[in-house]
Amino acid sequence: MGQKVNPIGLRLGINRNWESRWFPSKATLPENIGEDYKIRKFLKAKLYYAGVSQILVERTAKKLRVTVVAARPGIIIGKKGGEVENLRLEVAKLVNKDVAINIKEERKAGSSAQLAAENVAMQLERRVAFRRAMKKVIQGAQKAGTKGIKVSVAGRLGGAEMARTEWYLEGRVPLHTLRARIDYGFAEAHTTYGNIGVKVWIFKGEVLQKGIQADKSEETTSKKAKRARRGK
Structure with a gap:
């Protein structure tokens, strides 16, 4: 199983968070998925040489926030942040919504x-x-x-x-x-x-979760207790 499936999708909700973070109604679900796909496809093509590692999409009732994680954020930002504003307008025109764009550096x-x-x-x-x-x-x-x-x-x-x-x-x-x-x-x-x-x-x-660590500690204490009883 682990050899065949996408390892990111397999671990969603375990040690990996979703890259699209919003809660839609049944009516708006297809539209939101389509918009997310368009945004990611457009940004990956336009910012290819900036080394984009991740594109996060967050939605509120009235606004759409896009966070671009890139190895070379200077290429995206440009002089005095002018390129970011142009990029924001292009994405807003693509989905016909008010969009905010954040740029983060991929440190590793x-x-x-x-x-x-x-x-x-x-x-x-x-x-x-x-x-x-x-x-x-x-x-x-x-x-x-x-x-x-x-x-x-x-x-x-x-x-x-x-x-x-x-x-x-x-x-x-x-x-x-x-x-x-x-x-x-x-x-x-x-x-x-x-x-x-x-x-x-x-x-x-x-990544060891608290529950897993607690279970392990309980197992070790129970094993020690059994050994002590046997010794007696």
Whole structure:
């Protein structure tokens, strides 16, 4: 199960929050989903070189707030914040609503799976050898202090006639462990031989909830009590 599904969707509500945060009625649900899709598609295309790792959409009764998390926020903001205002007007025109845009810096760009996938895709488009591109991203993730990383590329690698899949794994990436904080990213490299899909999984450690820790402490105390009884 953990090997097949999207690891972000599998962990929603466990150790991962939703990127669209609003509570709609049944009547407005399809419209809101469509607007979120349009906003994300537009911003990802327009701000591709800014290194966008996450786009959060929040809604209130009258306003729509979009938070863009990027590795290079200066490209988005521009001189004196003029570019942000232009971007806000474009998004507002796209969805025909009042929109507020916040820009946040991705402080740990090396540990973002989406940025790592886009990095590999950009290198493949520049005709860098796929093994070299994968190893470079893995080294960057290790320097950022991640617990493990897996990078997979699929397509006509190196211009080969038959498509194949190759991957590298460094460290540990436990996809079946729900308490594991695993970031996932996907990107496509458009080459002269066709599209190459890039997938990246990054393991950032485990999150132990209070309930789990309490259960474990109760188990250890009960085991100690049993051992004491046996000793007597």
